[in-house]
Amino acid sequence: MIKTIDFLNSIPLLIISVSAVITILVGSFYKKSTKYVYAVTLIALIAAIYYSFGYLDKEYLIYNNFLRVNNITTLFSIIALFAVLLSTLSAKAYIEKEEINFIEFYSLVLFSTAGMLIMIQSYNLITVFVGLELMSISFYILTGFLRKRIKSNESALKYFLLGAFMTGFLLFGISLIYGITGSMSYANIFQDTSVFKNPVFLIGSALFMIGFFFKMGLFPFHLWVPDVYEGAPTTITGLMSTAGKIAAVGTITPFIVYTASDNFRLIFSIIALLTMLIGNVTALAQSNIKRILAFSSIASAGYILVGVAAMNDLSIKSVSFYLLAYTLMQLGAFIIVSLIEKPAEGINEYRNVDIEDYKGLARTNPQLAIPLTIFLFSLGGIPPLAGFWGKYYLFYAAIQSNLIWLSISAILFSVISLYYYLKIVVYMWFNPPANGDVYKIDSMPSLSILIAAFLTFLFGIFPQYFFALFKTPFK
Amino acid sequence: MPAAVQYIIIPLVKVVLIQITLLIGVALTVWLERRTAGFIQDRYGPNRVGPFGLLQPVADVVKLFMKEDIVPEKANKFIHSLAPAISVTIALSTIAVIPFADPIQLFGSEFKLQIADVNIGILYILAMVSLGVYGVTLSGWASNNKYSLLGGLRSSAQMISYELSMGVAVLGIILVNGTFELDTIVQNQAGWKWNIILQPVGFLIFLTAAFAETNRTPFDLPEAEQELVGGYHTEYSSLKFALFFLSEYANVIVSACVITTLYLGGYQFPYLQTFGLSPVLVSILQIITFLIKIFIIVFFFIWIRWTVPRFRYDQLMVLGWKVMLPLALANLTITAIIVTLLK
Amino acid sequence: MPDINTILFYIFAFLIVSFSFIVVFAKNIIYSAVSLFVTLFGTAALYILLRADFLAITQVMVYIGGILILLIFGIMMTTRITDSEIKTTNLSSVPAVFVSAGVFVILIIVLLTTKWNINPPVENDVTVNRIGNLLLTTYLLPFEIASVVLLIALMGAAMYARKK
Numbered sequence: 001m002i003k004t005i006d007f008l009n010s011i012p013l014l015i016i017s018v019s020a021v022i023t024i025l026v027g028s029f030y031k032k033s034t035k036y037v038y039a040v041t042l043i044a045l046i047a048a049i050y051y052s053f054g055y056l057d058k059e060y061l062i063y064n065n066f067l068r069v070n071n072i073t074t075l076f077s078i079i080a081l082f083a084v085l086l087s088t089l090s091a092k093a094y095i096e097k098e099e100i101n102f103i104e105f106y107s108l109v110l111f112s113t114a115g116m117l118i119m120i121q122s123y124n125l126i127t128v129f130v131g132l133e134l135m136s137i138s139f140y141i142l143t144g145f146l147r148k149r150i151k152s153n154e155s156a157l158k159y160f161l162l163g164a165f166m167t168g169f170l171l172f173g174i175s176l177i178y179g180i181t182g183s184m185s186y187a188n189i190f191q192d193t194s195v196f197k198n199p200v201f202l203i204g205s206a207l208f209m210i211g212f213f214f215k216m217g218l219f220p221f222h223l224w225v226p227d228v229y230e231g232a233p234t235t236i237t238g239l240m241s242t243a244g245k246i247a248a249v250g251t252i253t254p255f256i257v258y259t260a261s262d263n264f265r266l267i268f269s270i271i272a273l274l275t276m277l278i279g280n281v282t283a284l285a286q287s288n289i290k291r292i293l294a295f296s297s298i299a300s301a302g303y304i305l306v307g308v309a310a311m312n313d314l315s316i317k318s319v320s321f322y323l324l325a326y327t328l329m330q331l332g333a334f335i336i337v338s339l340i341e342k343p344a345e346g347i348n349e350y351r352n353v354d355i356e357d358y359k360g361l362a363r364t365n366p367q368l369a370i371p372l373t374i375f376l377f378s379l380g381g382i383p384p385l386a387g388f389w390g391k392y393y394l395f396y397a398a399i400q401s402n403l404i405w406l407s408i409s410a411i412l413f414s415v416i417s418l419y420y421y422l423k424i425v426v427y428m429w430f431n432p433p434a435n436g437d438v439y440k441i442d443s444m445p446s447l448s449i450l451i452a453a454f455l456t457f458l459f460g461i462f463p464q465y466f467f468a469l470f471k472t473p474f475k
Numbered sequence: 476m477p478a479a480v481q482y483i484i485i486p487l488v489k490v491v492l493i494q495i496t497l498l499i500g501v502a503l504t505v506w507l508e509r510r511t512a513g514f515i516q517d518r519y520g521p522n523r524v525g526p527f528g529l530l531q532p533v534a535d536v537v538k539l540f541m542k543e544d545i546v547p548e549k550a551n552k553f554i555h556s557l558a559p560a561i562s563v564t565i566a567l568s569t570i571a572v573i574p575f576a577d578p579i580q581l582f583g584s585e586f587k588l589q590i591a592d593v594n595i596g597i598l599y600i601l602a603m604v605s606l607g608v609y610g611v612t613l614s615g616w617a618s619n620n621k622y623s624l625l626g627g628l629r630s631s632a633q634m635i636s637y638e639l640s641m642g643v644a645v646l647g648i649i650l651v652n653g654t655f656e657l658d659t660i661v662q663n664q665a666g667w668k669w670n671i672i673l674q675p676v677g678f679l680i681f682l683t684a685a686f687a688e689t690n691r692t693p694f695d696l697p698e699a700e701q702e703l704v705g706g707y708h709t710e711y712s713s714l715k716f717a718l719f720f721l722s723e724y725a726n727v728i729v730s731a732c733v734i735t736t737l738y739l740g741g742y743q744f745p746y747l748q749t750f751g752l753s754p755v756l757v758s759i760l761q762i763i764t765f766l767i768k769i770f771i772i773v774f775f776f777i778w779i780r781w782t783v784p785r786f787r788y789d790q791l792m793v794l795g796w797k798v799m800l801p802l803a804l805a806n807l808t809i810t811a812i813i814v815t816l817l818k
Numbered sequence: 819m820p821d822i823n824t825i826l827f828y829i830f831a832f833l834i835v836s837f838s839f840i841v842v843f844a845k846n847i848i849y850s851a852v853s854l855f856v857t858l859f860g861t862a863a864l865y866i867l868l869r870a871d872f873l874a875i876t877q878v879m880v881y882i883g884g885i886l887i888l889l890i891f892g893i894m895m896t897t898r899i900t901d902s903e904i905k906t907t908n909l910s911s912v913p914a915v916f917v918s919a920g921v922f923v924i925l926i927i928v929l930l931t932t933k934w935n936i937n938p939p940v941e942n943d944v945t946v947n948r949i950g951n952l953l954l955t956t957y958l959l960p961f962e963i964a965s966v967v968l969l970i971a972l973m974g975a976a977m978y979a980r981k982k
Contacts, residue, residue, distance in 0.1 A: 001955050017966075024973065063959040104977050111970050118963060130963040137967060141974035182935035199928045554852065594944045598875040605883025609855075612887070616848070616894050624894065631891050638883075655946055 006062040009055075009069055012048035012077060013117045019044035020110035027103030034101050038092050041106045045085040045113070052078045061123060065185055068123035075320050076120045076250030083243040083327045084113045086452060090335040090445035091235040097343050098233065100145055109239065112138035116247035125174045125184040125208075128251060132170070132215070135247060136163050139240055143232040151350065155231025162214070162224045170211025176204030189259075196259050205259055215248040216301045219275040226282075229294035234341055234350075237290060238334030241297045242327045245304075253308055253319055268309035269406045275302030276413040283420045289337055289353050292420055293330065296379055299417060300326050306403070306410050307394035314397035321466055322390035325459060329378040329387050332452035336372045339439055340365075355424055360433030367446075368439060369428045371453045378456050380421040381414050385460040393463075489590045490571075497570060500769075501724040502532035508724075508777045515781040536717065544713040547619060554617035559711065559718035562610025566722035566729065569603040572596040573732045574658040576742050576761035579754060588758065589658060596657035597649060600733055601642055604688055608634040610722065611690070611707045618710035626706030629696045629788065633687055636795035637694075641684035643803035647677040647810045648737055661741030665748070669740040676806040678738045680799055685730040687795070689723065692780040696788055731772035739768050827867055834860035851890050858882050872946045 007014060023037050052074055060069040088109055095101045115134030122128045140163065144156025174184070180200040181189050195201050214221040229237045256264070279299030286292045300322075307319045340358070342351040362369035378387035391414060395407040459466055506521070506529060513520025521528035546555055574589040593599055608631050615627015651673050652660045664670060671678045687694040698706030708719045735741060742761040752760070786794070833856060840853035858881045865874035953961050 002958055024969075064956050066959045102977070104973060107973065108970065111966065114966075124960075126957070126960045127963070130960050130967060133967050134963060134970070137971055137974065141970070141977065144978065147978065179934055180932065182937075198932070200932045203924070203928060551848070554848065557852070593871065595871055595875055595946060598872070598879070598946075602875050602878040602883060605879055605887075608883075608887055609890075612890055612894070613852075616890070628891070628894060631887060631894075635884075635887065 002063055009060045009062045010067060010121075011051040011054075012081065013067075013114060013121070015044050015048045015051065016081075016110055016114045016117060020107055020114060023103060023107040023110060027107060031103070034103055034106075037103050037106045038088075041088055041110060042085070044110065045081055045088065048113075049078060049081045049085065052081065061187075065187055066124045066127045067118070067121040068186075069121060072254055072316055072320075073121045073250070076246060076323075077117050079320065079324050079327060080116045080120065080243045080246040080250065081113065082324075083246060083331060084109060084116075084239065086327070086331050086448045087235055087239040087242070087335070089448040090338065091239075093442040093445050094233065094235045094338045094341075095145075098146060099343070100147075100233070105142070105145065108138045108142050112142070112239075113243070116243060119247050120250040122251065123186045125177065125186075125189075129170065129174060132211075132251075133167070135244065136167075136215070139236075139244060142236045142239070143228060145236065146233050149231075149350075151231040152233065155228045158224060158231075159228045166211050166214040166221070169207045169214075173204045173207030173209075173211065176200050177208065180204065186255075186258075201259075205255075209252060209256070212248050212252040213271070216245055216252075216304070217275075217298050218301050218305060219271050219278060222275065222278065222298045222301075225298055226286075226291045226294040229297070230288060230290045230350075234290065234334060234338035234353075237294075238331045238338070241294070241334070242331045245297070245301065246323050246327065249304055249308075249319060249323060253316055256308055257311055257315055265309050265311060265401070265403070268305055269403055272302045272305035272309055273406060273409055275299070275305065276410060277302075280413045280417045280420075283417070286420070287355055289355050289358065289424070290350070292355070292424070293333055293337070296417065296421075297330060299413065300330070300379075302413075303391060303394055303410060306406055307397045309406065310397040310401040310403060312397060312401050314393065314400055317467065318390075318393035318397045321459075321463065322394050324466065325378065325386035325390035325456070328452045328456045328459075329375040329385075332371060332375040332449055332456070333379070335445055335449055335452070336368050336375070339368065339441055339445055355427055357434055358424055359427045359431040361428040364433050364436060365439055367441065371449050373425050373428065374453050374456055376421040376425055378460070380418040382418075383460065384457075386456045386458075386463070387460075389460060389463040485586070486590060493570060493575075493590060494567060497567065497725060497728060498721075500728050501721055504724045504728060504773055504777075505532045505535070505720075507774070508780070511774070511777045512781050515778075539713055539717040539720075542713040544715065545710075547710050549619045550710065551617040551619070554613050555710075556715065558610050558614035558617060559715045559722070561613065562607075562722040563718045563725070565603055565606045565610065566725040569600060569729045570732060572599050572657055573729075573736055574661055574741060575765055576758040577662075577754075579758045587658070588762070592656075592658060595655040597645055597655045597660075597737075601638075601645065604641065605634075605638055607688060607726065610719075614711065614719070615707040618707070620710050622703045622709050623707050626696075626698055626703050626709070630690060630707060633690075633694065633696060633791060633795070636792060637684040637687035637799070640680050640795065640799040640803045641688065643800070643807055644674075644677040644680040644684065645737070646807050647674045647803075650807070650810050650814050657736055657741075661736055661743060664740040664743050666743075666745055669738065669743075671738040674738065674806070674810070676802065677810075678734075680803050680806065681738065682734060683794075683799060685734060686776070686779070687791075689726040689730055689776075691727065691776055693783045693786050694791060695785060696791060727773060727776050728769065731769045731776070734772055735765065735768040739772075741765065823867055827864065830860045830863045830867070833857075834864070847893055848890075851886065851893060854886055854889075855882060858886065870945060872949055 019040055023040060026033055026037060026040075055069050055074045057071060058069060058074075061067070062069065088106070091105070091109075092101070095105055112135045115131045115136075115138060118127055118131030119135060120131075122131055140156055140160040143159050144152050146152035177189065178184055180198055181192070181195055183189060189195075210221065214224075217225040229241060232240065256268075276299050279295045279297075279302055283292050283295035283299065286295060304319055304322060304326075307315050307322065310318075337353065340361075341353055345351070361372075374385065378385035381388050381391045383389075391410070395410055398404075398407045398410070509531065510520040510522075510528065521531040524530040524534045546552055571590040572593055574587070574592075576588040578585050578587045580586075611630040611634075612627045615623045615625075615630070618624070648660065648670055649655060651670065652663050654660060660670075686692075690696075690698065696706075698708065703709070708716060711719060742765040744760060744764040747757060747760060747764075837853040837856040837860070841850045841857060844850045844853065858877065862874040862877040862882075865871075865877060
């Protein structure tokens with residue numbers, strides 16, 4: 001049975017779900033109320049973050065052991081909620097510009113957030129699955145939200161078909177795990193460690209992980225990323241590439257750290273290596289900024305997997321810190337891209353997203369060029385920005401597990417990545433303006449850019465602030 | 476009793492007996508329909524073959540036997556032949572779970588007058604109803620004819636729409652009785668407690684949906700002669716047409732059985748058990764009661780067909796989605812509240 | 819002499835597997851749909867062999883009575899879809915065959931050598947009441963989330979279909 005205490009221990013989830021339902025109801029009766037729905041969404045997200053902080057250093061199992069609240073889940077929830085908050089804050093200007101300012105947008109964002117929270121907090125394979133579906137289906141719909149744009153439709157269809165296919169892998173994996181352990185609950189699965197060596201369990205968890213590797217965009221399953229990220233509305237791309245990735249990583253990392261043995265470490269290392277290779281090298285050849293950022297997000301997934309492959313005490317700590325840094329810089333970059341992008345005239349291309357269009361941006365629009373430079377430097381891993389410390393902790397975790405070759409190659413790839421990040425910076429600062437356009441910036445997007453830039457600096461200079469949030473050490 | 480007898484021979488005998496009764500019932504229904512139509516339209520109807528024209532259905536079947544079996548050249552031959560078979564199979568297999576009387580004691584063992592006593596009889600019926608759409612849809616598609624296709628499309632849309640209200644209406648019965656087993660539901664309706672009294676709105680919804688599911692007037696849009704020639708069975712002749720014909724009337728009889736079982740007390744004659752008759756006589760009387768109830772419902776089907784005009788397509792959809800479904804949901808909610816309060 | 823359940827299981831398993839092949843390899847999409855009918859029915863039959871009657875009927879209602887009908891509906895509404903052959907042309911069919919065959923062999927070996935966590939089916943068990951109780955007590959959370967998933971899918975479909 002579900003008790004009242006369960007509700008008290010899952011307030012952020014309740015806030016998000018209830019406000020999502022409210023937005024649907026309001027949206028179906030009052031079509032003109034987008035302004036209020038926007039406010040409700042922001043308030044709900046802020047409240048959820050506020051209440052999440054209350055769960056730090058606590059441990060609960062709620063809803064009949066379907067969800068679990070502890071330091072790790074709370075941490076990932078906060079980062080995911082923060083990513084959603086930043087992108088929603090800036091989204092309104094973009095969707096007004098593209099004339100897709102529908103209430104469904106906010107409901108879907110909230111529902112996907114609820115899905116993320118459920119996934120991250122789940123303590124049972126069933127909730128992992130339904131949470132993942134909740135998030136993914138919202139994303140499929142949001143990807144095709146620009147219905148007049150043929151690219152948006154195409155990428156939604158691609159994402160949906162591939163996602164549905166990969167869900168099959170995930171489910172098959174879950175069914176094999178269930179077949180061998182006789183339970184879906186982590187409590188029972190993790191109880192008997194001898195089962196981890198069982199071939200069925202290995203195949204099952206491999207298939208289970210493949211489902212998540214797809215969502216994270218890791219090497220053999222990364223092909224959808226550039227197409228979908230390019231075709232989706234830019235704010236949604238920002239949301240998917242940050243919050244979606246946080247949720248996937250936050251769900252699978254504890255599972256891997258609990259169950260995976262040393263045999264998996266080599267496989268993860270190879271996948272991480274290949275992902276970084278593909279992401280960084282392919283990004284060199286791109287000229288569309290959304291595609292560059294998409295490949296950079298693939299590369300980031302590779303860096304994250306370096307930390308996961310370490311499978312030691314530092315793994316979750318370093319992965320979560322990198323995710324926060326990544327959220328700040330990637331989302332900040334996407335917000336700026338969404339501001340520079342121009343509404344389409346025909347049905348086809350997104351306009352003003354080529355890096356040629358960024359030439360001379362520092363002269364025409366310094367207020368956009370300066371933060372974008374910060375974010376790109378941070379993505380490239382230049383100290384003293386948050387991205388540097390993110391990579392530092394990840395590679396340090398890998399070295400602790402004797403994966404020195406992996407760390408060195410990760411650093412090398414990180415250096416390669418500087419080329420395409422700095423290329424944009426050079427275009428912005430040292431080239432004559434491509435056009436004299438001065439882009440209009442609303443207060444809300446500039447607020448989110450400011451927050452992101454400020455935190456990039458803050459965590460770059462004082463990374464220990466992040467870890468000081470937790471009094472007790474991680475498991 | 477040896478297992479072979481218990482599990483193979485007795486069910487087989489039951490199946491054969493009940494299906495033969497059903498087929499005779501179909502023949503009688505066809506005759507009844509034509510005679511009633513004649514009566515309502517102030518003419519004779521078939522009255523030449525046999526007494527009162529009772530052998531007319533036999534003559535019809537013989538005639539259909541003799542006809543040439545035409546398959547259109549561009550039709551998909553396999554599915555064109557498969558569709559009537561699906562139709563008739565599903566129509567005939569729904570009756571498997573209907574109980575006809577109380578269990579009787581014969582030769583020292585108990586016999587249930589029901590082919591299959593399954594735990595979830597109601598769900599079985601709903602599942603079979605949801606399959607009924609296949610025959611119509613596939614035949615409409617396979618004929619490669621625009622009228623057939625339109626008929627098939629209409630029928631799938633119509634059946635899916637009305638299945639929903641039907642299912643929700645049945646949920647009311649399940650709430651009242653607390654079981655999915657049909658014989659328990661019938662036994663609960665002993666005395667005055669027929670479900671039609673406890674669930675009047677549900678009964679109306681179910682009855683209307685049953686008309687739509689069997690494609691009978693006023694919902695016979697899939698085969699509306701004036702617009703679609705013959706609808707989904709335009710391109711069928713000879714025995715394949717006969718199979719569609721058979722399945723339509725079998726569906727009518729089976730719907731009557733289901734309506735009787737669910738809402739009209741099934742085989743129960745009020746307070747029959749209190750008269751102190753011998754069990755075998757009780758069973759026979761129950762079967763007769765059941766047949767009379769079925770006859771009344773079937774007559775009602777026919778009566779409606781010859782008195783009420785056909786709905787327009789948009790009216791049909793509005794009725795299904797905007798009237799019946801909300802009504803069924805309201806019925807379900809109110810029933811749930813009352814059942815909870817009375818518990 | 820194996821018992822009747824085993825014989826029936828192999829008959830249905832054979833039906834399911836062979837018709838699944840037709841589903842995948844049929845050139846004409848309507849044949850795929852009709853074969854899927856048999857496959858889904860066979861699965862329902864397997865559920866009945868496992869004494870899971872409610873699951874079997876739900877399988878019939880949801881998959882055959884609902885999803886497959888919508889599929890056929892879609893085929894019928896699409897002009898000339900059955901005339902076009904469905905063929906996947908892609909360059910890596912040879913590696914794909916090797917990978918699938920490898921996975922197949924590994925799965926078969928693993929399935930045969932593993933000691934599974936098995937619960938024997940209970941004879942003549944009424945499962946509906948217990949499923950209903952569990953769904954509304956222990957499994958309420960995933961059940962509700964699943965309904966929310968359906969809700970947003972509905973919302974998305976309505977939004978894509980909307981005119982403006």
